[in-house]
Amino acid sequence: MDGRYNLCEDVQFAGVYPYHGTIQRYKTHPAKWCHKLPSSVSYAEGALLEPLSVVMHGIKSAGLSLGRGAVICGAGPIGLIALAAARASGAHPLVITDLEPKRLAFAKQFVPSAFTYQVDRNLDAQGNAKKIRELFDFEHVGEYGAPETVLECTGVESSVITAAYTARRGGTVMVIGVGREIMNNLPFMHLSLAEVGGLHFMHSTSVGKFESGFADTAVDRSQVHQSLP
Secondary structure: OOOOHHHOOOOOOOOOOOOOOOOOOOOOOOHHHOOOOOOOOOHHHHOOHHHHHHHHHHHHHHOOOOOOOEEEEOOOHHHHHHHHHHHHOOOOOEEEEEOOHHHHHHHHHHOOOOEEEEOOOOOOHHHHHHHHHHOOOHHHHOHHHOOOEEEEOOOOHHHHHHHHHHOOOOOEEEEOOOOOOOOOOOOHHHHHHOOOEEEEOOOOOOOHHHHHOHHHHHOOHHHOOOOOO
């Protein structure tokens, strides 16, 4: 299908039943899906290539561009890579959200120019979306000052719904996180009337980002060896 093997009906993903994962010393894998790491890329950096390629595919598909605001939902490993890649893509301003203050503190240290928002458990999705929009000076600049792109990196239904209400009219919600197969509470009519585009994907490519120097812009390589929260 146009070379998009991630859309194969019988895709086999390591670590997803019934296929064994990679926490083992040796693993048999088809040669055509193996990519040699150049000498300039360490094993620790190589471990980030799969999540980095997922994020890069999401940013490309979402059309994230220079000077356009974006929200990253979730400050876990995928969310942090998305934050760094969005910064390297020139997106501004950037807001990252999470429930845990320690994760947000790490994200702020990781990308100091980003704003953080701790999701309020006492608010519903629309309430949290309103608070996130306020960080984009929504009250003064109006609807089209709201974030054009939301990179949803948790896959949690409540977060996906919040993302749907956060994106501006005509914006894009890119669901990178893997969640439940069926989500019953998505605000379909809001997405339809506001013409908010939503996509879900899993994709992996690209070894050259670290070697080419792109990842040096996106991620401080000295931080690769730090433990994520």
